[in-house]
Amino acid sequence: MNAADLAAVPxxxxxxxxxxxxxxxxxxxxxxxxxGGVLFVPVVGSLFPFHLDFVRxxxxxxxxxxxxxxxxxxxxxxxxxxxxxxxxxxxxSIASFAGALxxxxxxxxxxxxxxxxxxxxxxxxxxxxxxxDNAAVNADALAALLRLEGQYHDPAxxxxxxxxxxxxxxxxxxxxxxxxxxxxxxxxxxxxxxxxLNLLMAAPLKVAVGSSxxxxxxxxxxxxxxxxxxxxxxxxxxxxxxxxxMLGSRIGALLLGVTPAPVVRRLVIVxxxxxxxxxxxxxxxxxx
Amino acid sequence: xxxxxxxxxxxxxxxGWLDIATKAGFVVSLIAFxxxxxxxxxxxxxxxxxxxxxxxxxxxxxxxxxxxSGWAWLAELGYGDGLNLLAIGxxxxxxxxxxxxxxxxxxxxxxxxxxxxxxxxxxxxxxxxSGLIGGSG
Numbered sequence: 001m002n003a004a005d006l007a008a009v010p011x012x013x014x015x016x017x018x019x020x021x022x023x024x025x026x027x028x029x030x031x032x033x034x035x036g037g038v039l040f041v042p043v044v045g046s047l048f049p050f051h052l053d054f055v056r057x058x059x060x061x062x063x064x065x066x067x068x069x070x071x072x073x074x075x076x077x078x079x080x081x082x083x084x085x086x087x088x089x090x091x092x093s094i095a096s097f098a099g100a101l102x103x104x105x106x107x108x109x110x111x112x113x114x115x116x117x118x119x120x121x122x123x124x125x126x127x128x129x130x131x132x133d134n135a136a137v138n139a140d141a142l143a144a145l146l147r148l149e150g151q152y153h154d155p156a157x158x159x160x161x162x163x164x165x166x167x168x169x170x171x172x173x174x175x176x177x178x179x180x181x182x183x184x185x186x187x188x189x190x191x192x193x194x195x196x197l198n199l200l201m202a203a204p205l206k207v208a209v210g211s212s213x214x215x216x217x218x219x220x221x222x223x224x225x226x227x228x229x230x231x232x233x234x235x236x237x238x239x240x241x242x243x244x245x246m247l248g249s250r251i252g253a254l255l256l257g258v259t260p261a262p263v264v265r266r267l268v269i270v271x272x273x274x275x276x277x278x279x280x281x282x283x284x285x286x287x288x
Numbered sequence: 289x290x291x292x293x294x295x296x297x298x299x300x301x302x303x304g305w306l307d308i309a310t311k312a313g314f315v316v317s318l319i320a321f322x323x324x325x326x327x328x329x330x331x332x333x334x335x336x337x338x339x340x341x342x343x344x345x346x347x348x349x350x351x352x353x354x355x356x357s358g359w360a361w362l363a364e365l366g367y368g369d370g371l372n373l374l375a376i377g378x379x380x381x382x383x384x385x386x387x388x389x390x391x392x393x394x395x396x397x398x399x400x401x402x403x404x405x406x407x408x409x410x411x412x413x414x415x416x417x418s419g420l421i422g423g424s425g
Contacts, residue, residue: 011335015325049339053346061376068310068382075303082298082390086405090412097416108345146401151292217306218409221383222416228377229419231357232346235372236338239321242379246314 011236014048019240021047022062026248028271029066031255031264036245037063037187039268042119042275045112046282050237052111056103056186057227058237060220063187065242066249067217078152079210084165084203087146089218091172092179096219099183100226106184109283115185116280122191123272126265129195137202142168152207165201174200175215182216183223190216294397298390305389309382313375320375324368332356332367358419377417384413 021043022036029036041059045052074080103111139148149164165171174196181187193212197203203211227233323329333341333353341349350357356364364370387410394403 009339011339012325014339050342051345051349053349054342061379064379065314068306068379069314071310072303072307075299075306078296078299080299081295082302083295083402086402086409090405090409093409093412093416097412104346150295218383218413221380222413224376224380225416225419228373228380229358230346231350231355233373233376234338234342235321235324235369235376236335237342238376239317239372242314242317243321 015236015240018044018048018237019244022241022244023248023251026066026245026250027252027255028264028268029245030249030252036066036249037182038119038122038191039271039275040241040245041186042115042272042279044241045115046275046278050234052108052115053104053232054234054237057224057232058234058241059186060100060182060224060227061233061238062241062245063190063216064220064224066245067213067220069246070213070249071217074210074213077210078150079206080214081148081150081203081207081211082214083146083150084148084197084207084211085214085218087148087168088171088175089215092175092182092215092219093222095176095179096183096223097226099180100223101183102180103184103186104226104230104232109285111185112279112283114283116276116278116283118181118185119272119276119279123269123276125195126191126272127269129199136162137164137166139164140166140168148201150207152204154206161204163202163204163207165197165203167201171196171201179219182219183226186223186227294399298393301393302386302390305386306382309385310379313379313382316378317372317375320368320371324372327368329366329368329371332364332369380417384410384417387413 022040025036025039025043029039037059040062041055044050044058045055048055071080075082143149143165146168148168149162151160151162153160174192178192178196181192190212193215194205194208197208197211198205224233324331325335327335333355337353341352344352349355356370361370361373365374387406391403391406391410394406
């Protein structure tokens, strides 16, 4: 369809289509263990007629809404650690704010090309990286000062696990970089948070996954305001996306126990590769 | 109070506020959206006109439609799109609200370092929300 054909489609088709796509992404993201934003931005940016500025704004709100609603149960179960999140979120939100400012000043072609490369790269990262349940580590001086440690009960393993983290400075630097990219591209960046917390800082995998969600909710709150003030949030795009992901995430959580996760994980990687290639070809002017 | 108990109490406090504020934000968003698409409230940019403009970069969209940016949308709450921006903004205020509740609890526990981090985070979030830095393009 060309631009004229797309403009002729009745307006109400688009929010319904967005709701359906967001609902499906909400289900798939939970099953695959990735943040929805990393699917939402490339998929909606490639298949819908909206400018990437509005898609990235909606992507940030999409990730924010999903993580805000997931936060309370994760905190109550001890899977998300406030003590771990607070210093990392502070660095990440400053970087994300800067990233949002940079992202809204870049050309569409450059953004599409960079987004394509980033999404293809993330698909490979998800393919290669596996979580690790780390042995106990010795906290570095900064981790000890910030008391980056905790305890949670793992019902699957039927044991209570004490944990602490290390390599705090590297972790802070990683979250500055992750926050910046998230702000530029409107991603929640859970794909990067979890390995940074788990593989770099040695937080247990479940604590890394839970804390990643809480981190996104804090970090995206600052970048979201940049998009609001710049006029880059269109309610007709944002609200159906938020409602779709909320419902989809709940269904995904219900299906979690009966769905073969590796199959879903491969599906996500294929979708990301296709969406990444589509964004790349649009950015390079090969296939607009 | 030992670290584990103190952490649990803080998590419960944050989770309780997060839960209520998020649910309220979603209900407000849903109601505002229904008022908008059911045309109970007029739209600043007519719904059937939007497809002509939403493929434009945001600065061209604003030029073409006269849509508000910065804090100007607060003067347009009588329109469906303006009211929806308020609802979206409320979701953006959930985290600052939870942090604001956390600060006195951390101070009461004399956890000065975490309290300082929370205050700094609150300052960053409020600076972003104020639009004073990078608020207009």
